[in-house]
Every structure is written in C-alpha cells, then in structure tokens.
Amino acid sequence: MRVDRRQLIAGGAAALGVSLLVSVGRAAPSTRVAGLIARMTLAEKAGQLSCYSDAIRPVGAVFNPVVNPQDAAAQLAAIRAGQVGMIFNGLGVAGARRAQAAALDSRLRIPLAFAADVLHGHTTIFPIPLAEASAFDPVLAEASARMIAREAAASGLHWTFAPMVDLARDQRWGRVAEGAGEDVLLACHYAAARVRGFQGSDLRRPETIAATPKHFVGYGAVTGGMEYGAIELSDATLRETQLPPFAAAFAAGAASTMSAFGTLNGVPLSGDRRVLTGLLRDTLGFAGPVVSDYDADRELVAHGYARDDRDAARIAILAGVDISMQSGLYERWLPDLVTKGDVPLARVDDAVARVLILKERLGLFDDPMRSLNAGVERRTVGSAAIRSAARMAARRSIVLLKNDGGLLPLARTGQRIALIGPFGADRSQVNGPWSFASTGTNAIDLATGIRTRMGVDARIEVVAGSGIEAPVADGVAAAVAAARAADIVVLAIGEGASMSGEGNSRVDITIPAPQRELAAAVAATGKPIVVVLTHGRALALDGAVAAAPAILATWFLGSEAGHAIADILFGIHEPTGRLPVSFPRATGQQPWSYDRPSVGRPLLPPPAPQDGRAGWRDARDTVLYPFGHGLGYATFATGPTRATIDGATIAVSAEVHNRSNRTGETTVQLYVHDLVASRTQPRRKLVAYRRLTMRGGAADRVHFVIDRAQLAIIGPDGSPMFEPGTFRFWIALSSADGLASDIEVPA
Template structure:
C-alpha cells in the first residue's frame, strides 16, 4: 500500500500537516518493522515532489546551536532561527552541521517528523576531527603512535561524546596521504605513507561507527577528501593536484578503500581538481571508480560549497550549471551553498538533470538515514541524560593522556639528557606554556578549553613540589615582546636544565594555513638562541601540526621531542615522557626535511637514473645545499633504551607465487631502562615495469624490551604484499628480486633479499 494514500485521505478531510507527517512516518516504521511488502524508501521517493527531493540533498550549517570555533568562511546562507525552522517544516533541509545541544536538536527533529511534508528525520553532523569536549591528539600526532588500536579507541570515545549532544555524523576521518609539509591540513591526516594511512583510516571508521550504526553511540564516518587533496601542488590549500592515475590509485585511493571496506557509508568530495576536473564534478571519481569499481552504496557530500566553487574553477558557467555538473557526476548532497534547492527543480524540468539521477541521490541519503535508525527512532542520540553523563568521563580523560604520551616522538637525546629528574631546577620557557587556548590544537571545534592541562600544570603535578620550576614565556608565537628574552635568560640561568617549548601555534596549522617556510618562527628562534647562549642544557619540546625544518639552536639542542598538538591532557602527557614515567613509543609518520626547500619530501620516493648513493655531488639528483636525506626520517623515534637491530633474515631464498616467506630479526635493548620499540618492515622491488619506491612500509610490530633483553620479531610476506599499480591500472606483482628490511626507520636496518617466482 502506498504511503501516500492515507495522507491524501487526511488532506481531503482538512487534517493538519503535522498529522499527515505523523501518519507517513508511522507507515514507514511499520513497513520497516514488517520487513516485507513495498519498500518504504521507494514509496517515499515515488511520492515526493522535486522540491522535497532537492531538500533531502541540501545540508546547512546550524546557526541556531553553534557554540564552537569557526572553521569555515562566512556564507551568504547564514540564516536566522525562524528561517531554519521554516525550511525544516517545508522539507528544504536534510540535516544541519556543527550545532550541538539535545534540547534544540529534539525541537528541530520534532518539526521535521511532525510538520514537514513526509516526516523525514533530520541528520545532525559535525566536524569531530580529534575529539569533542575531550580533545585527543591531532590525527597526525596519533599516527605517530603507529598504533591503529589507539585510534580506534579515541574515535570510539569521541563518538560517545558527540552522540551525547545529538550528533549522528562526523566529517572525519581525513585519509588524504600528504607528502608536502607546507600544506596546513597535514595535521588532520595520518602522514605520508599509504600503508600506515590505510591502517588508521579503517581503525577510525570502526571506532566512530561502533558495532552497529543504529546504536545510540554510533557516529557515521565520512572519509575525506575524495580524492588526492593531499597532493595539492606546492602544498597550497585548495590548489590543483596534477598527478598520474597510477599515483592516484597507488598512493591516494587505498586509504579510502580501506575506510569503505570498514563500513563507512559517506564520503566527502575534495576541493581540488585532478587533470583539470574538479573532484565535486568528477564523474570518473565519484561514479566510475567509487560506485562502479568499488560498489560504494553510501552518499557523497560536497565539501563546504565546493559544488558552487565549480564556477570559480572555470568548470561551470553559473549556479545552475554547477548544480547539474555536481549531481550528474555523483555528488549527492550540497553543503551550505543551497544550489540544489535553488536549481534542481528547473534542471529536472529542462532535462539537464534526469529525475532518475535525483532519485538515486535521494535514495542514497534516505538509505543512510535508515541505516542509522533515524526512521525507527528520530530522537536517537538526543538523550538529555546522556548529555549530562557522557562528556569528559574519567576514563575518557585517561585515554586522552595515554594517547598523548604514545604520540610523542623522541627525536634526539644526546648524552641521555632525558628523562629529567623530578628534583631538578627546571626552567620551562615558551609562548604556550600557560596558554590554554592553544592546547586543543587546530580543527578542534567544541573543546573544553578551561580544563585543558598546560605544560606548566603538567610539570607542576608530576614534580609535586620537588625541585623548582621557573617559568617564562620569552616571546609570542610569531612576534617578540618587550622584555621577553631577558625574562627567559634569567629563568635559564637560575636552572639546571631548560625545557624550551617552541614551534607553531594551533592557528598556524589546519585548513587555510599553508606555509612557504615550515621552520620555527623567527621570534622563537631568537629566543632559542638566547637561551642556548646561557650554556645550560636545553630540551626542545616542539609543538606543531606538520614536520618542521629545524635550524640553529632549535636543531642543535641535545634533546628534542616532537609533541605535535596533543589536546586536553597535553601537560600530563608530556610530563609522563619527560620525567621518564613512561618510555617514548612515537615514530614519525612524516619525514622531517633539512630545509623547507626540499618539500615535497617523503621517504618512499622512486629511484632516479642518477641517484645520490655516495658522497659524490655532481650530476646527481640533489640540491646544491643539502643531501637527499631527511633531518629525521619517516619511522624515526628513540626510546630510553639502547636499541640494536640484528641482520634481517628470510626463511627461504624464493617466494613461490602462492606461497609465503617469514622475515625476522633480533631486536635488543642494551640500555639500562625498559624500552618500547616499533619494528618496521620495508621492501624494495629491484626491477619492475614501472619504477618503484626505494622502500615501502609493509608492516610494523610493537615490542617491549627489558634492559638487556633480546626478542625476535617476525613478519610474513605474500605475493599480495608485493603488488603495485601497473600501467594497466591493476594491482599486480611481478617476479623478480626484492630487498627487505626489519628496521627502526625508513633508512635503518640490515637488509636481506628473496626472489618472487611465478
């Protein structure tokens, strides 16, 4: 029975729109519960007007409940509360984003299900990138843990908090592989490596979504940005990505595929173009690959007004043309621009967009809402009790502290300067040491700033009155201030050791924060030189959302920690490592260059015909000023032990086509402290039909080593691990010789080799 029949009868009898919507929604629920007969989603689509369909494809920012950090440009679509409520009642809005609060959410949902023409529930979305009220390390920092299970747990905790305030959908994880550290959005991703990025993409999707999308704590994941946004030229935000299709498929698409295989039912189109076709209007990406090759059945949402930006790209003539190009390409939902509401009815009438295309987009949206259980319970995740009980729980704060310390990378520790004694006289210097507003980090939209633990607070808590802690800002982030250097020098001179906290402010990383020079700002470099001139040993604690090009005293310091932006529990996490209560375990997910001019710089580059393999400089692939090595390579990270790797061993000289080989190496801790090591497996295909990376990560393993302990770490390799994207655009392996390393980083280890036979 059509859902419209009883509604028509009520309409003829003069019954209210609220009653009609309630009857329609009741029919949907009954049909879904029965599980037989007509498909309620298809019945809805069959009876919707084109205006209602356009509304189901239109998503807007929520101006009525936004109480967070502004992360998008001002839009002409900004609306009043009355306007939003009227549009919901008219069926012109499928959902709202970046508004929080259960009471307001229930009020708007009530309008949607009781007053809109079809009673279709709203979906509430938000930018939950690395936590909600409890902020976790930025995704790039968390990738430094080399621990996907940690990412699963923090995403699960973020979902618990976000759904407690009424959200159903997060615009995360960002799974772009980024190899140019000038790009500000490195902070949101998992670094430069496709294998590592794929592991974290799947883990975060599983964490956000949980065991069932219908669960009150499940948060629909939205891997972004589809595709190759991390390949923008020059690391410049919103720029073009000009890459071969083999690189697109080998490097940039696998993390998306991993996310979809993990169950993600939405994705976001990218701002960039590829080969001249903007992603939001790219049929090959959004339909041929995503739906055709991969069988993706979820929805595609544009990035903020990216369908409208087809005009500025020069790809569309006007709003109507942009709308047609976007929806015909496979972009189901328009974010913020309002173009689909404005132009789809006339485009369908003119034939520029078929009704079948619109219906398929609406079908995807409604199926996602169905999968989330919104038709069964429109008020899911709108529980006032949970809003009071599920934010900043003790176990969530403990997880934030754990995630922070596991994300810290010990880059350098000459003379065993670290860990520090809790009884020492310490000068804690730097612009952020007491600046709570800087601690959540970039892309933290709804943080609880007041409860963030600063470096000063973390040190004071761990030292517990032992020793002395003298503090000085020294400078601002990018500018000096009068008397700052003198203040810092006095603090250093009165100390046994200096902990100098320098790097970027949170506002220097993230969207629209591309940098030409990825060094530490001059004001802080001047501060570092003045502090170093006192002769006191200096521990440099870096705060940053990308790899940095270190120079001067910042580079020369005997001990350096990469601490990124660690979120709510930053001070506790850093103190846990600096004072030795925990062994460092972080490893770099991005290569630190020697100079900004090396960017884009990444470990798994291809060999050239003139590689620099010796000290020879002339007529080799290199710059005049620096060698081709990074300052700190991908995978690098020290512990408080003395770790030694033995020779890599392979249990067979040949790997048969359908067989496997075991690769192993002994790893020893010759130090006097317990250590946590992350052993990494790399391969190199010596000869192939397309040139191959000099090394490629294929696995990693965490091992704890007591002083004097040796353990054997092993990995299994199969033909599938040796595949690459061929010129025919298929993954395949080719017979031949392969080098293999078990190593502490992308440049370490003692290699072995084996032959893949057909």
C-alpha cells in the same frame, strides 16, 4: 580508470589485512524509503539533499567563509517546510531536540541528521590525527575514535565528516595535521581503524556516528602544498598512493564519503563524473552518499567549469555529488533542472535514496530523538573515562627525536626548571586545528602538567619569552634570566593552532623567527635544553633548536596535553612514538616522502664526488629525522635481516636487542625494495610493522610473513600485478636504517 578492486586492496594498499574489498553496495531501498520517495515533491527531494550550517545551536566562529547564512528562525521554518535534510557543526542536545521537533512537524516527518567535523574530538580533544599516527597503533586509533563518537553522539550528533584519509607528502599543506602521514600502509590501517571506531558494529546504537572518509580523491597532493589548489597525478600514482586509504575505509564499512576541493588533472573534483561515478561507484563499488565539501558545488563557477549556479548544480548532481553542503544550490535549482529535463529524475531519486537509507541505518526513522538525551549528555561529555583515553592517546603520540647524553628523563626532585616559550602556560593552543566544540578552557597546559608531576623540593619558573609569531617586550631578557637561575630549561616552542589545518598552508615550515631568536638567546646561557615542540606538521628545525640535546615532538595533543608531556618528561611513561612523516632539513625539500622512487643518478657514499648526481647543491639529500624514527629511554638495535621463501609466502626475520638496562618498547618495521621492475619502484616501502616490549638486556628474533600480493606494482594497464625478481628486505627501526637481505622471489 579501470582497476580490479580486489587487486587494489591486495597490491596497492600493501597488506591491509583484508584480501578483497568488502562489498559496500547499497541494497534496494526498504518499503519505507521507497514509499517516501514516491510521495515526495521535487522540492522535498531537493531538501533532503541539502546540508546547512547549524543556525539553531551555533558554536561561534567555525573555519570557512560565510556563505548563504541563515538565522535560527529561518532555519527552523525551512526544516518544517521539508527543505533541509541535515545540519552540521552545532553543539548540544537541547537545540538538536528543537530542530528535530521542527522536522517532525514537516509534511512527511523525515528526521534530520546532525553532523559535524569531529576530526579528533568533540568537547574532550584527542591528539590531532597526525599525532596519533605516531603511535603506529591502529587499535589505539580505533579506541580513540570510539570514545570520540561516544561523546559526540551524547552531544546530539549522528554523523561526522571524518576521518581525513588523504595521503600527504608536502608538509607545507596545513591539512597534513588531519591525516595519518606520508605512508600508504599506515594511512590504510588508520583509515579503517577510525571508521570502525566511529561506527562500531551497528549504526543504530546511540553511541555511534556515521563516518565520512574524505576528500575523494587526491586532495593531499595539492601542488606546492597550496590549500584548495590544483592536483596533477598520473593514474598509476593515484592508484598507488591516494586510492588505497579510501578503499580501506570503504572496506571497513564507511557510511558516506566527501568530494574534494580543487582540480584533478584540470577537472574540479566536485564536478568530475569520471571520479565520483566511474572510479568511486563503478570501480570501488561504494554506494553510500557523497556530500560535497563546504560550498564546493558553487565553486565550480569560480573554477570556470560552470557558467552559473544553475549549471554548477547540474554538473555536481550528474557527476555524483548527492548532498550539497551550504551553497543551497540543490534546494534552489534541482526542481527546475528536473522539470526542464536537464537532470533525470532517476538521478535525484537515487541520491535521495542514499540519504534516506543512511538515516534508516542510523535508526532515525524509528527513534528520531536518538542520541538526544540530556541526561546522557551530562554524564558523558568530559567524563573521567574519556579524559583518561585522551591522556593515554596523547602520551602514546609523543616522539622523542633526540636525547643526547641521556638528558631525559628529568629528575622529579631537587631541580630548578625554567619553562620558557609561548606554549608553556597557554591552554588555548593545545587543541590544535578543527576542535570547534572546545575552547581549550578544559585543557591541561604544560606548566600545569609539570607542576602536577614535580616533587615538593623542585622549583619551576614559567616565562613566555616571546609570542608565537611576534616578540614580547623584554621577553628574551626575562627568559635568559630564568634560564641562568635554572638547572635545566624546558623550551616550549613551535606552531600556533591557527598555523596548521585547513586554509593554513605555509611557504616556510620553520619555527617562527621570534621563537628561533628566543631559543638562540637561551642556548647561549649554556644551560641544558629540552625542546618541546607544538606543531601540526613536520618542521624544518635549525639553529639552536636543532642543536638542543633533547627534542620532543608533541604535536597538538588536545585536552590532556600537559599531563601527557609531563608523564614523558619525568619518565613516568616511556616515549614510544615513531614519526609518520619525515622531518626535512629545509623547507625547499618539500614535497618529500621516504618512499621516493629510485633515480638514474643516485648520490654515492662519501667521499665520492657528487657532481652530476641527484641532489641539491646547498642541502644533503637526506632528512633530519626519517619516517619511522623515534627514540625511547631504552636503547634498541636490529641485527642482520634474513629472508626465506616457503611456498607462497616470504618469511623475514631479524634479531632485536634491548641494549639498555631498562624495559622499553620499540616499533620494528619491515621495508622492501623491488630491485628490477617494469615501473620505477620506491627505494623502500613499508610492508609491515610490529610493536615489541622487551626487558633490559634482552634479545629476541622478530618474524614477519608476507605474500606476493604485498609486493605488487601498478602494471601498464593500471592494475596491480606481481612481477618475479629480486627483492631487498630490511627489518629496521626507521626507514633509514637496518641491515638488508636480498632474495629471489619466483612467480
């Protein structure tokens, strides 16, 4: 597992924007922290390493099975006894102050830390992370995370179990919604941006929260897209794809990290010392606390890796899990394990030091009521500034997949619109998965957004037509009647919020059958259709949906969804999103990523025979919409790519043309293929991208400059290295277009 951490950033992450991994090594504990550890009993040390669901300010159902439940009175008593270090997924300042007061009544007066899974918003919900990756704009992601942190901290939080930086290439896995898509470079940029946004420049500031990139490591590669499942990865693939986003997050200063569910090459990740100590600590140099995922330490028993709960606690702490989440195993077993010599006291003290140092970095010892101000909470939560940021992020996350005949944008006046589908007027769905602190009652649905933007002489009829996964009595007939009476149909279909996210893997990633039947019936009326997709993954579109003349991928956009979609539908703003994941032609193409390695029998250009070639007999070896794809109302094209060498750098350029008569924005992407290497290389790999705004009819030459480190591959010893040879470059508008240029790059 040895790999040079500087090379990991420079090569495996392909141009992270930093030349080496910033040192995140932990300084020696302060006098205060060292003094506390010297005074603590084993039971109090175990308490600091124990994290529990918040029973004092519960928010109702939060995804996860009920494990080790407590009521408020029992939890407050445990806090006063020094048996709790942090509590998570609670809501509100008042309850947090009550809990913190109990901690200050404990013998050593060690404050609690309040944590939560704030993946894409707290009370005001921003687009799911996969959606925001569509903006191809880490600056936007950093600004969103800063606003999310401000609102979360105002509600009494110090720490988030986010961002999720797992790289996922299988759209059957529900948690693709929580990440940045299938590309390594984009995942690295977004991981670092979200850490910076959450944490700011100083964790002591009351509007910041500590970040926890998760799940270390490889969780996004679960076999068959099955949640909590097994992971089989070679060391080289692990280093090429899964480690770089974590390295980027750590280089950005992430305060903590979380171990993964599942097994990596047969070993449960929450009990794998080779990963949590060897790779995380020794190789990457990370020294913040590691928190287990929910009950993951106890699950070592179900894996068959531990004999019983006591053994599971021993394995987890020795592997490198510092904080036990929800299981209560550390509180229950660590004192006995240390007393009987099964776990060294030094290992426990090291874990406690990590926790106390984080609390010190958060300023909790000096101000235990930090971020617990009811006045700030009232002024901040749901403020106009945060809602405005959510709307902008949502607008920038929308991808125009198709616009045949220039059907979009819609006219704001003089039209009769039929808004058909289960997502037209349903506010409960727009937030998507992991939005535990918001019920959706403050969200803007699509019908409201459209009405807000329509002129006085326009008309809209809203008909559900079907449920999300079940038909509605007479729903199709009502929808067909509405379509016939309309000039244009906006068909709002897709996945429900409960169909994506944790625990929501799917074997079939098509739109549910009742909605496909609805789409077919509406299409049969012959009226022009704009499909507005709600979804948490790339979908396999078919039938009337795929055939619709205009399709918008709108993901789960959060509190301002309706306003943002209406802004795009009516052309008030340009669609600027680009796909961070490939849309397959069929579910059976999964897993898929555009950067698949070259094969020995590639398909030949038609009409050459394809027998004995790498492909499927019943589907094309291409996707419906490739990574990087996205249209605007302006039309762009790129000219031939030109590549030259200037000393240590490679300069790549191409002309970009706006072939329309309107100003627009596009994202220009630079891809590379290493034609001959000692390890099979991707057919294309993204190495840079840039957003351009151009006037109608304008042309400009875009330039990229890269160095050899960005062309590195994983060598036989597991370390990234550069091999001289011929490289093919494309400047393109997606991973499937562009005019290439080959160049010889010497050593």
